[in-house]
Amino acid sequence: MIETTINDRDDLIKYLHKAMVLEHATIPPYLTAYYSIHPTTNSDAAHIIRVVAVEEMLHLTLVANVLNAIGGTPDLTRPDFVPSYPTYLPDGERDFVVDLRPFSPEAVETFCKIERPALAPDGARLMPASSTATPSLVTSPTREEMRFYSIGEFYAEIIEGLQVVAAQEPDLFCGDPARQVRPEYFYSGGGQVIVVSDLNSALRALEFIAEQGEGLDGGIYDKEEELAHYYRFRQLHFGRYYQKGDSPHDAPSGPRLDIDWDAVYPVKVNAKLADYPVDSELAQVARDFNAEYFAFLGLLDTAFNGKPSLLLDAIWYMFRLRDGINRIIRNPLPGSGGLHAAPTFEMPTAVDSAPGASRGTDEAARAVAR
Amino acid sequence: MTPDALEDFLSLSVDLTAFERTDLLGTGLARQYLAKVRDACGEDVVTALLEAHRAARTEAAEDGARPDPQRLDRALRHRIFSEERLGPVARNVIKLWYAGTWYGLPPEWTDSYGAQPAAETSTVTAASYQEGLLWRAIAANPPGAKAPGYGAWARPPAIEDRYLKGRSHDRTG
Known part of the structure; x- marks a missing residue:
């Protein structure tokens, strides 16, 4: 018997904040691998990574909708929102490392682990956090000493908690409907956004997140007959596409998928600003990118806090971030023995950003006006 | 191609284009461009150009200091x-x-200094149109590539301060 760690609305809010951290945390690793691929090469692999990265953005938005629906306030600019890489995610008894690394077989293995959470044996959903040496990103926000067996179990806890609390608190879904991100502000982004107004829609949103990763009931396709993320990445492992009729237990039997592991910029794994030559132009560019990314999170934060129409601006903002990542990655990193630079995703601390820059409409509005 | 020649070519290109070194490397095309100039003009011309640039920077710098912008402008x-x-x-x-x-060099030039096999007007790679600095300079996307996102055209171009009128580029870096 599992003892619940979610007893009221506040607990749920804490969990959903953590879910937003988790959904976002997968995006920098996908982007780093994606943009490390030489332009016009590896188009099959690039496409697979891109589709999954975009779907993670949908997941982030869906969690924000659930959080808003129960009266929470999304916060994407607090100091621990972006993890320091390498970060650690749970995979059963052990954690696995999530790096920012170039497209490579190692990156594909990590992506497979991210997307197929292990199913815990009965009663083993939560385990003492001290059982691993590494700081898992998926600890319980209400019982800090406990960590989850897997990402899947983390979502299972939220889904069950939501049902328990909804039964106790009839006004759980008290959020302002105007704060919901609706399809007019989120489109072409990995599926249709689900507007959350009650228990039913909240459960649909969370189950969608869990299923898109690992497939429905262990099959390789999900409800929409789309290949689940885990199996998309398995194709890169095997160098072959799945086709209808393939079993999850066997290798894919579809057409060959050509991968050129060498047509990749060898970016430094988990690059930090400290790896850049002090006071160099390149270090400044990397710092500027981090500031831009932080301002972008500020824009999303404002969008998720009552101004969903700002997500339309987020689209071209993301394209500008794309150009910035490409420029950095094509620069050799001096003193690294032939490696290339990469965005570090180290967010400016309160000390080095301007007063009030941590969040709020003004900051986002300024960022948008640039 | 020696690494030194690439460094010299980047240094020359920073002074010629008023873009930073990271921007030039950020196109991913610096090597191909140097190779293209060599193929189109010949090794001797490239060597002479890089030497003239080094000499201009030396002339513009007093006592080993950073080159003075006005003096560098004149020397170039x-x-x-x-x-x-x-x-x-x-x-x-x-x-x-x-x-x-x-772009193919003027006929007067080839008459005097000889035509190389690759001297004709040509694109360097499929990526070079997209990576043209002109798009950054005017803060627009190359038409048909680097999609800027729906509605981006409704906003004024975000041209970097240093390229706005009245600002002079400090090419002493």
């Missing part, structure tokens, strides 16, 4: 742009970075 004009053999090549290098196209 004297040693490169007004020089009959190097001037047209340097102007072509600017166009190469900005447009991603190598």
Whole structure:
């Protein structure tokens, strides 16, 4: 018997904040691998990574909708929102490392682990956090000493908690409907956004997140007959596409998928600003990118806090971030023995950003006006 | 291609284009561009151009300090742009970075200094059009590539301060 760690609305809010951290945390690793691929090469692999990265953005938005629906306030600019890489995610008894690394077989293995959470044996959903040496990103926000067996179990806890609390608190879904991100502000982004107004829609949103990763009931396709993320990445492992009729237990039997592991910029794994030559132009560019990314999170934060129409601006903002990542990655990193630079995703601390820059409409509005 | 030649070519290109070194490397095309100039003009011309640029920087720098912008401007004009053999090549290098196209040198030039097999107007790679610096300079996307996102055209171009009128680029870096 599992003892619940979610007893009221506040607990749920804490969990959903953590879910937003988790959904976002997968995006920098996908982007780093994606943009490390030489332009016009590896188009099959690039496409697979891109589709999954975009779907993670949908997941982030869906969690924000659930959080808003129960009266929470999304916060994407607090100091621990972006993890320091390498970060650690749970995979059963052990954690696995999530790096920012170039497209490579190692990156594909990590992506497979991210997307197929292990199913815990009965009663083993939560385990003492001290059982691993590494700081898992998926600890319980209400019982800090406990960590989850897997990402899947983390979502299972939220889904069950939501049902328990909804039964106790009839006004759980008290959020302002105007704060919901609706399809007019989120489109072409990995599926249709689900507007959350009650228990039913909240459960649909969370189950969608869990299923898109690992497939429905262990099959390789999900409800929409789309290949689940885990199996998309398995194709890169095997160098072959799945086709209808393939079993999850066997290798894919579809057409060959050509991968050129060498047509990749060898970016430094988990690059930090400290790896850049002090006071160099390149270090400044990397710092500027981090500031831009932080301002972008500020824009999303404002969008998720009552101004969903700002997500339309987020689209071209993301394209500008794309150009910035490409420029950095094509620069050799001096003193690294032939490696290339990469965005570090180290967010400016309160000390080095301007007063009030941590969040709020003004900051986002300024960022948008640039 | 020696690493030194690439470094020299980047240093020259920073002074010619007013873009930073990281921007030039950020196109991913610096090596291909140097190779293109060599193929189009010959090794001797490239070597002379890089030497003239080094000399201009030395002339503009007093006592080993950073080059003075005004003096560098004058030295580049004297040693490169007004020089009959190097001037047209340097102007072509600017166009190469900005447009991603190598433009054939004027017939007067080839009559005097000889035509190379790759001297004709040509694009360098499929990526060079997209990576042309002109798009960054005017803060627009190359039409048909680097999609800026729906509605981006409704906003004024976000041109970097240093390229706005009235600001002079400090090319002493």
